[in-house]
Every structure is written in structure tokens, then in C-alpha cells.
Amino acid sequence: MSQFDYIKDIAKYGLENDQEKLLHALNELIEYSRKNKKINFALHLQSILKEGLKTQQTKGLAKVGSQKYLLREEDLSLNELIIEKITSDYTFENLICSVEVKEDLEYFVKEHKGIQVLQNYELPVANKLLFYGPSGCGKTLASYVMAGELEKMMIVINMGAIVSSKLGETSKNLARIFRHAATENCIIFMDEFDSLGKIRDYSQDHGEMKRVVNTILQLFDYLPQDNILIAATNQVDMIDDALIRRFDSKINLGLPNEIQVKELIQKTLSKSPFKIKNENDLSEIINLSRGLSFYLIQKTLITAIKRGLFNTLPSNKKLYIDVDIWKKLLLLEKK
Ligand SMILES: Nc1ncnc2c1ncn2[C@@H]1O[C@H](COP(=O)(O)OP(=O)(O)OP(=O)(O)O)[C@@H](O)[C@H]1O
């Protein structure tokens, strides 16, 4: 059967209201997509299927206090705590990092793809990963790369909403998210993990921060081995030491060195017609980029291309990048 045959079946059974056959056809399409390496599509379909079944269970009149009512309440508040659920096409190719960092990340992925091997020998599986380092050096990007490489759905948590939730609610909310992620077998991604430190400012209750940290410690400790948690922060000092210790891998994504700047420029330009005119210009740019993040170097390059475009005659087929504009932008960022 081809993908189109499955879609035809799904349309037919859907319109005929034949729930049983519809579910069967959907599951077959999910399996078919997996086999044909359309992993993201399969993940999305699976999530739609799960959500659909859950909504059906909670449909209809629900009495306050009944199980149905509680389920619905829980879903409502969950939506506020989750920024988005994503799948990702990013791979290690998209991330520029040191050989050591890449090796650590590759092993992390291998552990999960070969989880059975480790479990056969009763070896622990690393499932908690922390990215730290300055802004614009790829922490969020690396998390998306991991979601792509692990071929799993990722729940991006709204740390702001968790932290500012009502007094005493933070711990409950966190537990809720972990429970939800476990049922869907997704990665939990806590970006800007340091926001947790802000509970001290938000809350008048001085015990609140302690309670939240204790809850997270417990959630971390009891996280099933096949669940994955990724956290990212650019203020690692704001985070409680006991929490930091719980991460199996702590990955420092720092500012780029000269080779990495070169790689960034090459990658950014690889699919575009724009070029740097000569090696000297490139060396000067690399020199000027010292101390700036991947993000800022890339941003100034793109701005220079755009601005240069209006100064270049259309007859200039080579489309050389106006290095003077780029240098000026880099200097401005340094200030
Ligand atoms: N190591 C890297 N390799 C390749 N591109 C990078 C890298 N770091 C940053 N970039 C580029 O900069 C963009 C922004 O990076 P990202 O959002 O991952 O930074 P961050 O470390 O999460 O910053 P922040 O702490 O401000 O959240 C990326 O989408 C990518 O285009």
C-alpha cells in the first residue's frame, strides 16, 4: 500500500464514522511512515492520535469532582505551561562545537538508541542533559539537534509560567508536566532553566524556593530511564548545586574559536550565492569576531549581505559581501 491508499482509507472511515477501522488505518500509516524514515510525520500523527483519544475520554458532561472533570482541568492548565510541542529536523551537522562536545552528545544519543543493551547489563542510562554557556552559542539549537537526532517529540516548557504560577503551585505544575511527558514518551526541554532562581523574587514565602528545588530533585531522581530531560541556561551560577549535580552530562557551549568562526561563515554561506572576495578579508573578519557569539557573527554577516545588496550593481554577478559594512557592524556589537 502507498501513503495515498492509507489516506484514502482514513478519509473513508472518518466519513463513515467507523472508529475501529479509522484507528487501524491511522496506526498502519504511522508504522508505514516510520519504516519509510518519515519519523517526524509519524511522531506528529501519533501525538494527534493520543490527544484525540484523550479528548474523547473526557468528552460529554463532566460533573465537578469527577475523574472526567479533573482530567479536563489538568489538560487546561498543562496547555499554559507548555510553549510548544515540536519535532525537529536538525542534526549534528547544524551545530558547530568542539570534538569533545560532539562526542558526548553522540554517546548520549547512542545510549538511548541502544537502551536495551545497557538495561540488559543493568547499567544506568544517562537521561539528563544540561547545556550552559553564554547567550547565542547554541544551547537552544543543540537541544533541537538532540530532538532531531533522538527522533523524539519535544515538549518545550514555559519556565516563566511555571515560576510565576500561584504560590505553592510551582511544584504541582512541574510534577504535572513530568507525568504528561512520561505518557507521551517525549523529551522535556526546560529552556532558561535559571528562571527557577527567580522564585526568590516572585514569592513572599521564603520556603517556596526550597520546596520547588526539592520537587525537582525528586522528579529528576525518579525520572524513568527512557524519559529524557534537557535543560539550558546562560546563568549556571543561579542554579542550586544539588540540581546541577543531578545532570548526567553538563555541556559547556562557549564562544567560538577562530576555526569555529570560519566554519560558521562557511556554513552560513554554503547555500547562498554570496562570497567573501579574498582570504585577507576573511582573516580580518575572524580577528574582529573574537569575543562575539555565534549568533552575533551570523547576524552581522546577514545584515552586511542585505545592506551590501543595495550598494551592488545587479551586473556584479559574483555578489561579493561588502566587508567594510560587516566590519563596522562587528565593531558596533563589540561596543
Ligand atoms: N554552536 C553553534 N553552531 C551553529 N550555529 C549557532 C551556534 N550557536 C548559535 N548559532 C546560531 O545562533 C542562533 C541562536 O542560537 P541559540 O538560540 O541556540 O543560542 P542560545 O545559546 O540558546 O542563547 P540564549 O542563551 O540567548 O538563549 C542559532 O539559531 C544559530 O543560527
Ligand SMILES: [Mg+2]
Ligand atoms: Mg536559548
